[in-house]
Amino acid sequence: MTPSPAIELKHVSFHYGNVKALENVSLTVARGEFIGVVGPNAGGKSTLLKIILGLLKPASGEVRVLGLPPEQGRKRIGYVPQYPRFARDFPITVEQLVLTARLGQTRWWGGYSRRDHDLAHEALRRTETFALRKRRLDTLSGGQLQRVLLSRALACEPQILILDEPTANIDQRVETEIFDLLKKLNSEMTIVVVSHDIAFISYYVSRVACLNRTLMCHDTAHIDGNLLDQLYGTHVHAVEHRHD
Amino acid sequence: MTEFLDALMQHAFLRHALIGGLLASLGCGVIGSYVVVRRIGFLAGGIAHSVLGGMGAALYFGFDPIIAAFVTAIVAALIIGLVTLHGREKEDTLIAALWAAGMAIGIIFLSLTPGYNTELMSYLFGNILMVSRRELWLMGMMDVMILGLVGLFYKQFLAVSFDEEFAHLRGVPVTLFYLLLLVLVALTVVLLIQVVGLILVIALLTIPAAIAGHYMRTLAGMMAVGALLGMLFSSGGLLLAWQPDLPPGPVIILLAAVSYIVSLLARRLRR
Numbered sequence: 001m002t003p004s005p006a007i008e009l010k011h012v013s014f015h016y017g018n019v020k021a022l023e024n025v026s027l028t029v030a031r032g033e034f035i036g037v038v039g040p041n042a043g044g045k046s047t048l049l050k051i052i053l054g055l056l057k058p059a060s061g062e063v064r065v066l067g068l069p070p071e072q073g074r075k076r077i078g079y080v081p082q083y084p085r086f087a088r089d090f091p092i093t094v095e096q097l098v099l100t101a102r103l104g105q106t107r108w109w110g111g112y113s114r115r116d117h118d119l120a121h122e123a124l125r126r127t128e129t130f131a132l133r134k135r136r137l138d139t140l141s142g143g144q145l146q147r148v149l150l151s152r153a154l155a156c157e158p159q160i161l162i163l164d165e166p167t168a169n170i171d172q173r174v175e176t177e178i179f180d181l182l183k184k185l186n187s188e189m190t191i192v193v194v195s196h197d198i199a200f201i202s203y204y205v206s207r208v209a210c211l212n213r214t215l216m217c218h219d220t221a222h223i224d225g226n227l228l229d230q231l232y233g234t235h236v237h238a239v240e241h242r243h244d
Numbered sequence: 245m246t247e248f249l250d251a252l253m254q255h256a257f258l259r260h261a262l263i264g265g266l267l268a269s270l271g272c273g274v275i276g277s278y279v280v281v282r283r284i285g286f287l288a289g290g291i292a293h294s295v296l297g298g299m300g301a302a303l304y305f306g307f308d309p310i311i312a313a314f315v316t317a318i319v320a321a322l323i324i325g326l327v328t329l330h331g332r333e334k335e336d337t338l339i340a341a342l343w344a345a346g347m348a349i350g351i352i353f354l355s356l357t358p359g360y361n362t363e364l365m366s367y368l369f370g371n372i373l374m375v376s377r378r379e380l381w382l383m384g385m386m387d388v389m390i391l392g393l394v395g396l397f398y399k400q401f402l403a404v405s406f407d408e409e410f411a412h413l414r415g416v417p418v419t420l421f422y423l424l425l426l427v428l429v430a431l432t433v434v435l436l437i438q439v440v441g442l443i444l445v446i447a448l449l450t451i452p453a454a455i456a457g458h459y460m461r462t463l464a465g466m467m468a469v470g471a472l473l474g475m476l477f478s479s480g481g482l483l484l485a486w487q488p489d490l491p492p493g494p495v496i497i498l499l500a501a502v503s504y505i506v507s508l509l510a511r512r513l514r515r
């Protein structure tokens with residue numbers, strides 16, 4: 001029996017009221033893939049992620065995460081949201097923030113277990129933020145915060161990592177560091193990353209899904225000016241990128 | 245000070261007042277911290293004011309006002325929580341309506357109840373000097389319930405207050421914990437009404453926790469320091485009010501408010 005794919009979308013459509021957000025999207029992400037989802041703003045990228053996470057129900061079509069309905073499969077997803085909804089001045093330390101990833105997999109009463117702490121610490125070490133663990137959230141820089149949110153996702157013990165514009169508000173150097181780290185993590189887990197920066201991510205990902213309400217899926221090798229024109233509707237400079 | 249201590253030895257009502265203030269401070273530090281970080285001070289104010297409806301009705305029909313206060317507060321909290329969760333009405337509009345309607349009902353019932361108009365002042369501004377032994381037991385029981393639930397579910401309450409979407413994805417029943425939190429806010433509001441009255445409740449529910457938030461790194465730290473500050477303000481206010489024979493509730497609130505301003509300024513200067 002072959003293992004079910006990491007993520008499977010079949011003919012998925014979604015609309016907000018009368019506004020169509022996704023139309024007949026079919027996409028299969030195999031286990032171990034590192035896939036980039038690119039496309040213009042309001043092209044449905046975040047909607048697609050919310051459907052995979054089971055936060056939104058598609059109007060039609062079928063969604064499977066690790067062969068399960070999203071509500072069950074998402075326990076194995078580590079999610080890094082684009083705009084964290086929390087207040088930056090919330091009185092919480094980095095360690096406590098990462099520990100919240102253990103909810104649902106730990107005892108329901110009282111504090112966290114030894115094992116929860118071990119897993120949180122391991123996740124912090126992997127993103128090189130272990131030294132920050134006693135710091136309050138509002139003392140972190142944008143890049144540090146992004147690494148901490150990645151730690152929280154890793155502490156879920158995910159088989160799939162989903163990141164929504166993980167480097168939107170941080171500088172180029174840190175962006176490169178984070179993607180280098182993702183590349184390493186990819187040896188253990190499937191990664192889906194949403195970005196508007198097709199040129200940058202195509203260097204890292206194994207495949208790009210181009211989303212503008214509907215899907216135009218391609219290998220990175222096929223990205224050229226023509227496709228970008230189709231996708232964004234206006235002329236975009238294609239940037240040279242190399243492949244491993 | 246010594247006069248106050250002498251009076252404390254002599255008068256049981258003063259000892260009750262002191263104990264009542266200390267008991268209310270536990271709830272105010274713990275639940276007040278959630279109110280501050282979740283920014284639901286207005287919601288707590290709405291619950292507090294709607295309670296007058298229940299208390300007025302209880303006096304008119306001859307029920308126990310404090311039990312009526314607990315019931316009204318919980319019902320108001322659940323109405324606000326359920327209606328806003330289902331997105332039927334804007335939260336602040338609903339709170340404002342409940343706030344005013346509760347007071348209107350209360351005033352009408354009080355005006356229909358002969359000889360009870362003096363009660364109105366103590367409901368509005370508190371009368372900690374009138375707290376009975378039975379009410380103290382009730383307050384203590386509420387504290388045990390609040391501390392017990394927060395102790396059991398500290399990590400869920402923290403996760404839900406901090407990042408609701410993420411908590412939901414991790415399988416935490418977010419709606420249940422939000423409603424439970426609102427019920428705890430309702431219980432705390434009634435605790436504090438005993439001390440400072442329903443108009444001044446919001447101050448005691450937010451100021452000690454807010455000052456603690458200036459200095460503490462964690463929510464638990466904020467709760468502990470908030471509770472200690474609440475004890476300091478309620479005991480200090482009682483002491484300051486004794487000699488010049490001022491109403492203790494407003495003195496407690498003023499003490500808290502002045503401390504808050506001092507803390508804000510101190511933080512400004514340190515930067």
